[in-house]
Amino acid sequence: MIRVELAKLFRRPRTYVIAGLLCALPLIVAIFLATTRIPPPPGQGGAFLSAVLSNGALYPAAAMALVLPVFLPVSVAVLAGDAVAGEASAGTLRYLLVRPVGRSRLLVAKLISLVVFVLFAISAVLVTSYLTGITLFGASTSSAGVALPPDVTSLSGVTISPAGLVLRLLGTVAYIVISMVGVAAIALFLSTVTDSALGAAMGALAVLVTSQVLVTLDAAQAIRPYLPTRYWLAWIDFFREPVLWRDIERGAGIQLVYLVVLLGAAWANFLTKDVAN
Amino acid sequence: MTVALLHVGTGRTVVTAQGLRRWALVLGVALLLAAIPVAINLWPVHAKALDRISFSSSQPYSGYVQSAGLLGLPALPNLTQVTAPLSGTTEMRTWYASPRSWRVDVLGEGTERDLYQTPEAQYSWDFGDNQLIRIEGDQPVRLPRAADLTPPELVRWLLSAAEGDKVTGLAAKRVAGVDAPGLRLTPASPDTTVAHVDIWADPRHGLPLQAEITAKGGTRPVFVTRFLEIHFAAPGAAVLTPPAPRAGIGYTVTEAPDILGVINRRRPVSLPSSLAGYPRRDAVRGLSAAGVYGTGLSSFVVTALPGRFGAAAFGQISTYGQDVPAPSGSQAALIATGLLNLLVVRDPGRTYLVAGPVAPTLLERVATALAEAQT
Amino acid sequence: MIRTKDLTKRYGRTTAVDGVDLEVREGDRYGLLGPNGSGKTTLVRMLLGLVFATRGEIEVLGRPVPRRVREVLPSIGALVEGPGAYPNLSGRTNLAVFDAAGPGGRRRDRRARIDQALERVGLGGIDRRPVKAYSLGMRQRLGLAAALLRPPRLLILDEPTNGLDPRGIREVRDLLAELNRDGVTVFLSSHLLSEIDAFCSRVGVMDRGRLVVQDDLDDLRVPTGRVTLGTPTPERAVALLDGRVEHRAGEILTVRHDDPGALNAELVAAGVTVTAIAAERRTLEEVVLAATTGSSDRVERVEAA
Numbered sequence: 001m002i003r004v005e006l007a008k009l010f011r012r013p014r015t016y017v018i019a020g021l022l023c024a025l026p027l028i029v030a031i032f033l034a035t036t037r038i039p040p041p042p043g044q045g046g047a048f049l050s051a052v053l054s055n056g057a058l059y060p061a062a063a064m065a066l067v068l069p070v071f072l073p074v075s076v077a078v079l080a081g082d083a084v085a086g087e088a089s090a091g092t093l094r095y096l097l098v099r100p101v102g103r104s105r106l107l108v109a110k111l112i113s114l115v116v117f118v119l120f121a122i123s124a125v126l127v128t129s130y131l132t133g134i135t136l137f138g139a140s141t142s143s144a145g146v147a148l149p150p151d152v153t154s155l156s157g158v159t160i161s162p163a164g165l166v167l168r169l170l171g172t173v174a175y176i177v178i179s180m181v182g183v184a185a186i187a188l189f190l191s192t193v194t195d196s197a198l199g200a201a202m203g204a205l206a207v208l209v210t211s212q213v214l215v216t217l218d219a220a221q222a223i224r225p226y227l228p229t230r231y232w233l234a235w236i237d238f239f240r241e242p243v244l245w246r247d248i249e250r251g252a253g254i255q256l257v258y259l260v261v262l263l264g265a266a267w268a269n270f271l272t273k274d275v276a277n
Numbered sequence: 278m279t280v281a282l283l284h285v286g287t288g289r290t291v292v293t294a295q296g297l298r299r300w301a302l303v304l305g306v307a308l309l310l311a312a313i314p315v316a317i318n319l320w321p322v323h324a325k326a327l328d329r330i331s332f333s334s335s336q337p338y339s340g341y342v343q344s345a346g347l348l349g350l351p352a353l354p355n356l357t358q359v360t361a362p363l364s365g366t367t368e369m370r371t372w373y374a375s376p377r378s379w380r381v382d383v384l385g386e387g388t389e390r391d392l393y394q395t396p397e398a399q400y401s402w403d404f405g406d407n408q409l410i411r412i413e414g415d416q417p418v419r420l421p422r423a424a425d426l427t428p429p430e431l432v433r434w435l436l437s438a439a440e441g442d443k444v445t446g447l448a449a450k451r452v453a454g455v456d457a458p459g460l461r462l463t464p465a466s467p468d469t470t471v472a473h474v475d476i477w478a479d480p481r482h483g484l485p486l487q488a489e490i491t492a493k494g495g496t497r498p499v500f501v502t503r504f505l506e507i508h509f510a511a512p513g514a515a516v517l518t519p520p521a522p523r524a525g526i527g528y529t530v531t532e533a534p535d536i537l538g539v540i541n542r543r544r545p546v547s548l549p550s551s552l553a554g555y556p557r558r559d560a561v562r563g564l565s566a567a568g569v570y571g572t573g574l575s576s577f578v579v580t581a582l583p584g585r586f587g588a589a590a591f592g593q594i595s596t597y598g599q600d601v602p603a604p605s606g607s608q609a610a611l612i613a614t615g616l617l618n619l620l621v622v623r624d625p626g627r628t629y630l631v632a633g634p635v636a637p638t639l640l641e642r643v644a645t646a647l648a649e650a651q652t
Numbered sequence: 653m654i655r656t657k658d659l660t661k662r663y664g665r666t667t668a669v670d671g672v673d674l675e676v677r678e679g680d681r682y683g684l685l686g687p688n689g690s691g692k693t694t695l696v697r698m699l700l701g702l703v704f705a706t707r708g709e710i711e712v713l714g715r716p717v718p719r720r721v722r723e724v725l726p727s728i729g730a731l732v733e734g735p736g737a738y739p740n741l742s743g744r745t746n747l748a749v750f751d752a753a754g755p756g757g758r759r760r761d762r763r764a765r766i767d768q769a770l771e772r773v774g775l776g777g778i779d780r781r782p783v784k785a786y787s788l789g790m791r792q793r794l795g796l797a798a799a800l801l802r803p804p805r806l807l808i809l810d811e812p813t814n815g816l817d818p819r820g821i822r823e824v825r826d827l828l829a830e831l832n833r834d835g836v837t838v839f840l841s842s843h844l845l846s847e848i849d850a851f852c853s854r855v856g857v858m859d860r861g862r863l864v865v866q867d868d869l870d871d872l873r874v875p876t877g878r879v880t881l882g883t884p885t886p887e888r889a890v891a892l893l894d895g896r897v898e899h900r901a902g903e904i905l906t907v908r909h910d911d912p913g914a915l916n917a918e919l920v921a922a923g924v925t926v927t928a929i930a931a932e933r934r935t936l937e938e939v940v941l942a943a944t945t946g947s948s949d950r951v952e953r954v955e956a957a
């Protein structure tokens with residue numbers, strides 16, 4: 001079933017369209033930055049954006065900071081919202097279920113295909129933004145020939161070796177995948193509640209926007225650590241020296257809790273739900 | 278149970294019981310997970326009461342600090358790094374090996390400002406500015422900075438100031454996973470704005486883990502600094518090594534890293550030896566642009582600001598604050614935040630900035646005294 | 653094969669299926685008739701474990717449904733309320749996706765099975781166009797092919813000929829008949845009398861959720877007590893039968909009489925030439941109209957009220 005879901009994912013043109021859009025945003029930003037060379041003031045604008053002007057090898061990190069807050073969660077919510085509701089309204093859900101595909105298996109396969117989508121999209125963004133960064137901003141110090149990526153500066157000022165950079169980017173990818181799994185779980189649950197894919201995606205986005213607002217609200221301090229978007233940007237801590245694990249651990253933990261609870265809710269709801277559409 | 282009827286309009290079916298069991302399981306797991314932080318919070322705290330705090334500055338530690346201030350100071354030109362920690366939340370990482378070797382990182386979203394103390398010099402690194410600064414020599418006069426607000430540093434300062442103040446025990450509290458006994462310091466002086474300072478410390482090493490300052494007339498603390506994580510192992514050498522200057526980052530060497538230091542070097546002025554009945558405490562030999570008056574929690578700092586910068590500061594403070602009567606030829610304005618009060622006195626020649634946790638009435642007397650000392 | 657007891661399904665205030673005791677026996681060609689909205693699709697969904705009953709028991713292929721429905725589904729081919737396919741994939745890929753989704757269905761012979769299923773429903777020469785470019789009939793055929801991917805023991809088909817032209821309907825009927833000869837039990841629902849009439853051996857009639865008739869088709873078509881009779885000299889026959897003729901259309905007469913043999917003997921004895929004679933039987937339409945309380949329109953109006 002997982003293989004089937006992956007086949008469906010990679011046979012749909014929209015997968016590539018969304019990944020393309022995700023790659024396009026950093027590209028557009030890079031073109032403007034490279035032509036004007038006006039860096040955003042520190043602390044404002046996307047993280048790392050001022051740093052990339054001096055070293056293009058850090059652009060993948062800046063690209064992550066660009067796509068993560070809005071673009072990526074929106075695409076995950078749309079895809080996850082469509083996962084069950086879309087099949088229900090297209091009439092394919094009932095044919096999968098009489099094949100028979102177990103309902104729990106179907107949910108898990110959907111979730112895994114969403115994880116694969118996030119991995120695919122992020123990898124595409126990483127690769128394109130690395131190439132963009134190197135070509136448009138160049139490398140600050142080509143220490144060991146052209147082929148090797150140059151050293152980049154961590155937030156703490158210490159240089160990160162190419163191997164270290166690769167490791168930290170891998171950590172970033174893993175962390176973002178975990179963060180998006182939380183989003184996917186919310187949308188997937190709503191997708192089992194309603195037969196409208198759009199409704200499920202909208203519901204998940206409403207949750208995320210509410211959470212984003214509450215994160216910045218001092219009056220909501222008490223529930224802040226439990227909000228799904230609270231630790232979204234914690235992957236930036238991979239670029240501190242030494243790596244600051246505190247928020248990363250908490251973020252991963254909270255996402256796992258959301259995943260367990262919402263996937264559980266999706267399971268409880270979907271397994272006894274009438275498929276009558 | 279309404280959750281089980283998410284299948285709208287379907288009503289009871291032969292699998293409803295099954296569905297309810299599944300929902301019960303999910304709710305159980307959710308409650309269990311939600312109960313973990315609650316249980317940790319409610320776990321009883323056991324610690325003996327304290328009647329004093331003594332800690333050695335040789336105790337190494339490292340940790341994660343969060344400070345939160347509710348002072349609501351306006352952003353003063355060139356002073357945002359001072360006012361921001363007092364008016365908002367600051368997150369810091371700190372490593373401390375000895376008084377000559379430590380590091381404090383102020384963490385921001387996507388940025389970082391680090392301060393390293395090495396036996397030779399201090400280094401400050403600002404990622405946003407891409408700037409490494411080597412600060413040589415000791416700084417006789419400098420602005421307060423975020424690194425002064427970690428619980429050990431703040432308490433060190435408060436305790437050095439607290440003589441003759443009343444000390445009472447407080448209920449213990451769990452701070453950063455440590456069951457920390459607490460004590461309350463109530464200043465005796467009538468001129469201070471501080472009602473009391475509450476301190477919780479690690480029972481084994483005496484290291485302060487949390488400090489809360491409550492202003493007079495308030496019930497909630499207006500400034501809180503605490504460890505969210507603490508480790509008592511000595512930090513490694515690599516962590517305490519500042520970045521090396523290299524191509525691609527800015528590098529400067531200075532002896533006066535902040536505006537106060539600059540003023541102090543360029544335009545030293547003489548300040549009166551006593552103001553409003555408070556003697557000047559730290560008479561640095563020679564002339565200085567800043568002086569501390571008074572002791573303990575009823576002390577205040579007076580700085581003389583040069584022309585243009587003084588005018589800007591005066592403009593800013595008089596916009597946000599209220600005017601204070603001053604002898605003719607001078608103007609004075611005051612910003613009262615409840616805890617920290619700011620006074621600016623201006624006359625044709627010079628601008629004085631006065632700051633401290635002291636009552637506005639005292640500052641009004643200081644204003645008059647300063648204006649008169651001028652002539 | 654299929655047995656339900658007091659099967660009831662309520663959607664909020666509407667009762668879609670009401671106390672149905674269905675019985676489909678091995679080898680049956682079972683036709684479920686009923687006007688729009690009488691609950692046929694809901695019944696089919698319940699048999700397949702897609703919708704859960706409010707009350708009652710279901711047993712399919714000897715297993716209780718929905719508890720052990722997953723054990724029997726692999727040997728059931730199903731078509732529920734129109735075909736469903738991924739519109740951007742080709743028909744062949746769609747079948748491959750569905751085949752790979754379920755258990756069993758070895759990869760090695762998947763191609764062959766897909767080709768065979770497509771061949772059977774008349775889509776053997778299908779190209780690589782995506783399903784969204786298919787006509788309604790092609791989609792219907794594709795849906796049937798999906799039901800036939802794994803050799804089923806039981807076919808549960810909800811309106812299998814929906815959207816097909818007369819030739820297509822005929823082809824499907826022949827296909828089902830062939831499968832049935834090979835031992836496949838066929839359970840199909842329809843609101844087209846002619847289709848059921850032409851194919852089924854056993855009929856159930858639903859009306860507003862209730863199964864009002866369930867019997868072998870032959871038993872339903874009881875003689876009406878009339879005989880149709882052909883004669884080149886209708887005037888003489890009318891005169892002879894004196895008042896027993898109910899209807900006359902040219903040389904065909906409808907006569908109230910229980911026994912065609914006796915009538916034939918009587919006519920021949922009287923010297924009337926008989927070219928054709930047969931006992932008149934009730935048509936399926938009459939059976940259905942007698943059993944159902946109203947037309948679909950009326951059901952709708954009641955529902956709307």
Ligand SMILES: Nc1ncnc2c1ncn2[C@@H]1O[C@H](COP(=O)(O)OP(=O)(O)OP(=O)(O)O)[C@@H](O)[C@H]1O
Nearest residue numbers: 276663666668687688689690691692693694695843
């Ligand atoms: N998901 C649903 N929610 C609410 N009511 C429903 C639902 N599905 C069906 N119904 C109602 O149940 C009744 C039976 O519907 P069903 O689709 O089973 O009829 P049908 O016999 O298949 O009709 P048709 O011949 O038009 O296909 C109808 O009154 C319909 O309105």
Ligand SMILES: [Mg+2]
Nearest residue numbers: 692693733810
């Ligand atoms: Mg129907």
